[in-house]
Amino acid sequence: MNLDELKKLKEKAQRQVALREGNKKYRVVFSMGTSGIAAGAREIMTAMLDEIDKRGIENVEVAVTGEIGLVDAEPVIRIEDRSGEKVTYANVNADAARKIVAEHLQKGKVVDGLAVGKTKEAERTK
Amino acid sequence: MFDQLSLNILDIGMNSLAAGATVVRITVIEDVPHDQLLIRIRDNGRGMDEKTLRDVLAKNASTKAGRKKPIGLGLALLRQTSEMCDGAFRIQSAPGKGTGVTASMRLSHVDRPPLGDLNATIFALCAVNQDADVQLHYRSGDQKFHFSSQEGKHNEPRRTQETQGKGAAAGCAA
Numbered sequence: 498m499n500l501d502e503l504k505k506l507k508e509k510a511q512r513q514v515a516l517r518e519g520n521k522k523y524r525v526v527f528s529m530g531t532s533g534i535a536a537g538a539r540e541i542m543t544a545m546l547d548e549i550d551k552r553g554i555e556n557v558e559v560a561v562t563g564e565i566g567l568v569d570a571e572p573v574i575r576i577e578d579r580s581g582e583k584v585t586y587a588n589v590n591a592d593a594a595r596k597i598v599a600e601h602l603q604k605g606k607v608v609d610g611l612a613v614g615k616t617k618e619a620e621r622t623k
Numbered sequence: 624m625f626d627q628l629s630l631n632i633l634d635i636g637m638n639s640l641a642a643g644a645t646v647v648r649i650t651v652i653e654d655v656p657h658d659q660l661l662i663r664i665r666d667n668g669r670g671m672d673e674k675t676l677r678d679v680l681a682k683n684a685s686t687k688a689g690r691k692k693p694i695g696l697g698l699a700l701l702r703q704t705s706e707m708c709d710g711a712f713r714i715q716s717a718p719g720k721g722t723g724v725t726a727s728m729r730l731s732h733v734d735r736p737p738l739g740d741l742n743a744t745i746f747a748l749c750a751v752n753q754d755a756d757v758q759l760h761y762r763s764g765d766q767k768f769h770f771s772s773q774e775g776k777h778n779e780p781r782r783t784q785e786t787q788g789k790g791a792a793a794g795c796a797a
Binding site for chain 2: 506
C-alpha cells in the first residue's frame with residue numbers, strides 16, 4: 498500500500514461517483530451494514546464500480562444502505578429504476594456483480610438466476 | 624467476524640458517514656518496536672449521548688433497538704478483536720462533538736487479523752460519500768503518509784475565496 502496508489506483510487510472513486518449527480522436511469526443500492534461487509538460487500542462494490550467504469554455506463558447512481566434484514570442472503574444489492582421498479586439481487590459474488598452490470602445496467606435485462614422475489618414486471622407477464 | 628481489520632475500519636467508517644460526518648480520519652500505526660497496532664477512527668458526525676454510548680458498548684447491542692442510530696455489532700466486533708489480542712478499546716462520543724473509536728492490539732498476537740486491503744476500504748468510503756473528507760494517516764516503521772480525499776478540493780475553494788476577495792476589493796470580477 499502506498500500513497501500514489503491511494504490517490505489513483507481516489508480519482509477513480511470520484512470519477513465513478515461523479516455519475517451520481519442528477520436524475521439517472523438506475524440507482525444501485527449496496528447493503529453495507531456489518532453483515533454485508535462481512536459477506537464481501539466491499540469487493541462487490543469495487544467490482545461493480547470497476548465494471549461500470551470499464552463499460553462507460555453513465556446512467557447509474559450509487560448509494561448504500563445499512564442492515565436491511567437479509568443477513569443470510571448477503572451480499573445484497575438492489576437496483577431501482579426511475580419508474581420505481583426494484584430488483585433485489587442476493588448472494589452476489591464478484592462475477593455476478595459484473596454480470597448484473599452487463600445485463601441489467603447496460604441492457605436493461607433482469608438477471609433471472611440472481612434476482613430474488615418477484616418484480617412487478619414478472620407479475621404482469623404472468 | 625471479519626477476517627481483515629480493514630473491514631472493521633470500513634464498518635465503523637460507514638457508521639461515521641451515516642452519522643453525517645464530513646470528516647472521517649482513520650489512523651493506523653504499526654509500532655513494531657513496541658509490538659503495538661493502533662487503529663483510530665475519528666469523525667465529526669452527530670455523536671452519541673451517554674445512553675446510546677452505553678448501548679453500543681453493551682455486548683448484546685442490537686440494531687433493532689434503535690435503527691436510526693449507528694448501533695450494531697460493528698463496535699462490539701472490533702472491541703472483541705482488540706481485547707482478544709491483548710489490546711484496549713476506547714470510544715469517546717458526545718452529541719454534536721463526533722465520535723472517536725480507538726482500538727489497540729498486540730501486533731504479534733497470534734489471533735490478530737491482518738490489516739487486509741486498506742486501499743479498498745478507503746476507496747469504498749470515498750465512493751459512498753464523495754463530499755466527505757476521508758483521511759488516512761498511516762505509519763509503519765519508516766513508512767508514513769497522510770491521505771485526504773479532499774486534498775485538492777480543500778485548497779481550491781479557499782484560493783477562490785481569496786481571489787474573489789481581492790478581486791472585489793480591486794473592483795474586478797474574478
